Structure formats: C-alpha cells, structure tokens
Amino acid sequence: MNRHAHEVRVFDVVQETPEAVSIVLGLTPELRERFVYTCGQFLTVRVPSAQTGSVARCYSLSGNPHRDEALTVTVKRVAGGYASNWLCDNVVPGSTLTVLEPSGKFGPDGANEDLLLLAAGSGITPIMSIIKTVLACGTGDIALLYANRDPGSTIFAGQLEQLTREHPERLRIQHWFETDQGVPDASTLTTLLAPFAERATYLCGPAGFMAAAAAALAGLGVPASRIHQEKYLSLAENPFEQPEPSSTPASPGTEGAALEVEIDGDRHTLTWPRQTRLLDVLLEHGIDVPYVCRESICGTCVCLVRKGRTRMVANDSLPEEDIAQGLTLACQSLPDTDEIFIAFDQ
Ligand SMILES: Cc1cc2nc3c(=O)[nH]c(=O)nc-3n(C[C@H](O)[C@H](O)[C@H](O)COP(=O)(O)OP(=O)(O)OC[C@H]3O[C@@H](n4cnc5c(N)ncnc54)[C@H](O)[C@@H]3O)c2cc1C
Structure with a gap:
C-alpha cells in the first residue's frame, strides 16, 4: 500500500443535491498533521472494484483549511461513471475510506488579491x-x-x-x-x-x-x-495498487545524465537514463517521492531544476510562469543536459 495512503472514518454524508453528496471525514489527532492542506487541493480516494481491485479518483476539498476541522469532499454522479456512483451509493457515516494525503495546487498564494x-x-x-x-x-x-x-x-x-x-x-x-x-x-x-x-x-x-x-x-x-x-479527469493510473518503491537500488546505468536529487533533506546521486522519466528513475532507486496521477494532471510530483535543463513530455497542470522559474513535473521530465540538480520540497 502507498505510504501516503491512510484509512479515515466518514463522519457524515450530506445530500447536497439529488446528484451530489458531501462526504465529511473525521481525522484522528495522529493524522491531522498529514492532512494539512491549502485551499483548492484535493484528496485521492480508493474505490473498491471487483474487476481491478480498486480505482483511484481525485475529489477536491471544499473547506477553508485554516478554519474547518473536518475534511469535506463533494462527489457528483457522472452518468455511466464507476467511482462517483459507487461513492454516492455506498458511503454512509461510519464507513472507512482509504485516501492519499492532500495534493495539487489550485488556489492563490495569499488571500488579499481580487x-x-x-x-x-x-x-x-x-x-x-x-x-x-x-x-x-x-x-x-x-x-x-x-x-x-x-x-x-x-x-x-x-x-x-x-x-x-x-x-x-x-x-x-x-x-x-x-x-x-x-x-x-x-x-x-x-x-x-x-x-x-x-x-x-x-x-x-x-x-x-x-x-x-x-x-x-x-x-x-x-x-x-x-x-x-x-481539469476533472479520471485517473488512468492507480497509486493505491502500485508496488512500493524498491528497497534495493536499480543497477546504475552507464548511459544518461548525472543526476543529483535533494528530497526530505537527503541528497542522492544517480544516473538518469535519457529515455526514462524522472519519477520512474527515483522510484526504481527506492526514493520515496510524492506522486498521484503520473499523467501531469495533479501536480503532486512538482520539483525544482536547480542546475541543468529538463523537458516535459506532457504538461496539464504547471503554468508557464512556474516553468519559467524552473519547476517541472517529475512524472513527465526527461533530461536535456549532462548534469542536473533537482530539489523537491522547494
Ligand atoms: C484534481 C481533480 C479534482 C476533482 N474534484 C472533483 C470533485 O470535487 N467532485 C467531483 O464530483 N469530481 C471531481 N473530479 C472528477 C473525479 O475524479 C472523477 O473523474 C469523476 O467522479 C468521474 O469518475 P467515475 O469513476 O464516476 O467516472 P468514470 O468511470 O471514470 O467515467 C467517466 C466518463 O467516462 C465514461 N466511461 C467510463 N468508462 C468508459 C469506457 N470503458 N468507455 C468509454 N467511456 C467510458 C463514463 O460514461 C463517463 O462519462 C476531480 C478530478 C480531478 C483530476
């Protein structure tokens, strides 16, 4: 199970409209710190499926992170959709849901701008x-x-x-x-x-x-x-079902860029194969990097290129101004120069 996944209790379910429910999650004191969020962020919810074990879907938090104690997501039924209808039909107060910690960036940095x-x-x-x-x-x-x-x-x-x-x-x-x-x-x-x-x-x-x-x-x-x-898209990837990062580092390749990565205060030196995306390289080396969608939608794996140059295969979430400042998505990044230094948690 993904290290950032947690089981949380459903505290309340509110019928907002005939087609939409709000699911209010109660957090234990131990989990509160892990679920600190900023306005506009979302949770990724695991929805059981007989066919695939589970599917993962993102639902935005609707509260004020500075005032609201409970976490609330609101799910609207999609015609023919699997997870939205499952959540609307099955979740009741007292249910347990498996969710990833909040992620994404969709909101102003301050609160004084018009x-x-x-x-x-x-x-x-x-x-x-x-x-x-x-x-x-x-x-x-x-x-x-x-x-x-x-x-x-x-x-x-x-x-x-x-x-x-x-x-x-x-x-x-x-x-x-x-x-x-x-x-x-x-x-x-x-x-x-x-x-x-x-x-x-x-x-x-x-x-x-x-x-x-x-x-x-x-x-x-x-x-x-x-x-x-x-953009509201259904995830094709499932971060709940993916294997944990391997504990034995992959064998170092000879072809590729010299990569230095700083994450959680630790530094790692690796070879970055030219055709392998940064997120995959890091996971192969057992480095616990934050990610959800692997499709450039959610922005969870954003990191800063401090030295060298990278390019993104696709980008559905980073604005041009962030890219101009050196930010990139690890799930989409390939190396463009021989020496690269990347920092997470910037
Ligand atoms: C960052 C983010 C935040 C989001 N926040 C919210 C939120 O706050 N509230 C909310 O309600 N939603 C939100 N969403 C959307 C949510 O994650 C789901 O995409 C949505 O609930 C639909 O999921 P589903 O499983 O019900 O539908 P799916 O099963 O994924 O189906 C979606 C559509 O595809 C069609 N479809 C399904 N399977 C097939 C198939 N095999 N062939 C052809 N067509 C098919 C369905 O008919 C339907 O029209 C968010 C998404 C993102 C990325």
Whole structure:
C-alpha cells in the first residue's frame, strides 16, 4: 500500500443535491498533521472494484483549511461513471475510506488579491475552498460566475447565499441556469467577464464550459499565466495498487545524465537514463517521492531544476510562469543536459 495512503472514518454524508453528496471525514489527532492542506487541493480516494481491485479518483476539498476541522469532499454522479456512483451509493457515516494525503495546487498564494472565479457543476468544490479562505483570511474581492442546469442542481447554493449575506461588499455571484439561458458560449461569457479581466482567474467545470471560458478570457486579452484551470479527469493510473518503491537500488546505468536529487533533506546521486522519466528513475532507486496521477494532471510530483535543463513530455497542470522559474513535473521530465540538480520540497 502507498505510504501516503491512510484509512479515515466518514463522519457524515450530506445530500447536497439529488446528484451530489458531501462526504465529511473525521481525522484522528495522529493524522491531522498529514492532512494539512491549502485551499483548492484535493484528496485521492480508493474505490473498491471487483474487476481491478480498486480505482483511484481525485475529489477536491471544499473547506477553508485554516478554519474547518473536518475534511469535506463533494462527489457528483457522472452518468455511466464507476467511482462517483459507487461513492454516492455506498458511503454512509461510519464507513472507512482509504485516501492519499492532500495534493495539487489550485488556489492563490495569499488571500488579499481580487479574483474572478468560474465554476460549473461539481467544479464549484475547489472554488468554494478558495472563496471561504479568501473571505475569512484576507481582503480580496471575489466575482463568481457559477453555471448549473437549474437551481435544484446547484451544489452549495445555501452556503453561497449565506456567504453573500455575510460579505455583500466582497462576494458577487452571477448564477447561470442552462434550463433558462442555454449553455454559456464564449461570446456571452466575454460580455459577462469583461469587467473582471484584470483579475487572476480560477476556472473549474466540464470540458465544454472550460473551453468556452478560456476562449472568452483569451479574447479579452487575459494572459495565460493569469488563468488557472483545474481539469476533472479520471485517473488512468492507480497509486493505491502500485508496488512500493524498491528497497534495493536499480543497477546504475552507464548511459544518461548525472543526476543529483535533494528530497526530505537527503541528497542522492544517480544516473538518469535519457529515455526514462524522472519519477520512474527515483522510484526504481527506492526514493520515496510524492506522486498521484503520473499523467501531469495533479501536480503532486512538482520539483525544482536547480542546475541543468529538463523537458516535459506532457504538461496539464504547471503554468508557464512556474516553468519559467524552473519547476517541472517529475512524472513527465526527461533530461536535456549532462548534469542536473533537482530539489523537491522547494
Ligand atoms: C484534481 C481533480 C479534482 C476533482 N474534484 C472533483 C470533485 O470535487 N467532485 C467531483 O464530483 N469530481 C471531481 N473530479 C472528477 C473525479 O475524479 C472523477 O473523474 C469523476 O467522479 C468521474 O469518475 P467515475 O469513476 O464516476 O467516472 P468514470 O468511470 O471514470 O467515467 C467517466 C466518463 O467516462 C465514461 N466511461 C467510463 N468508462 C468508459 C469506457 N470503458 N468507455 C468509454 N467511456 C467510458 C463514463 O460514461 C463517463 O462519462 C476531480 C478530478 C480531478 C483530476
């Protein structure tokens, strides 16, 4: 079992809408430190499967990490989807779930910046975490555009209304209901978003909504570095079923870059074969490196290239500005120079 996986008790299950439940996890005092998170992060949940043993799915935390004691994830049923329906049908108070420690990066570093937030459907979950955190811990002004099929399918409708009553000067919500207005397209979104085009933007929802919103923002001249997107994909890899890192280091290769890695305060010197991704090299050498998806979605294996140069095979989570600062995803990185120094936990 993955070293970062823990069994946690379900403290409560809240029916948010006919299709979505919030699962509230109670943490033992020993686990609290391991589940410290930042706003917008997610948990990876193990869902049992008769076919494969299990599947792994990510669910965003919706709370304010500085105020909320319990951890809450919200799962919306996906038509024909396996894990979302299993969780909605089977999890009750008192159930035990196996989850990985929080990971990902989808939220502002501070709480004083003015933000434009765009959510559709279950995409509200990480956005809710950002809203609660900014309102409670800073001075930032928030404009939220929130699209749903109809009022009855609007997750957190009551909580959002309460927050607008408590912070009328700082939280403006524009609801969009598809049954009344149709699916929002790029030109309509352009008109709605224009007054907020100077703000940092966080965007989460179904692919069509994300594409329309991204096109509208690009048309308004918002640079890509200011548009942060959380893509809801199902993991193809399963971090729960993968073997533990080997305890005997793989035999050193002769072909490759000279690699020095700093992680958890330890330094390791290895050979990095030219065609092998950094995460695989480290796991082969028994180095306990953080990762979840291995698909460039989650950003958990992010690390800093301090010396030398690497390239990524794919990148679905790191913004250009982070790459410019030397950050890279270990699951996607190949060596480009002969000598490389990489640091985790930067
Ligand atoms: C960082 C992150 C955060 C997330 N946060 C949330 C959240 O807060 N709330 C939330 O509800 N979701 C969230 N998700 C999405 C979640 O992880 C799952 O992707 C979602 O619940 C669907 O999983 P599923 O197993 O039910 O569907 P899947 O079984 O993966 O199916 C998904 C889709 O694929 C289709 N499909 C399935 N199997 C096949 C097949 N064999 N052939 C063709 N089509 C197929 C299904 O019909 C369905 O349309 C998040 C994802 C990520 C990456």
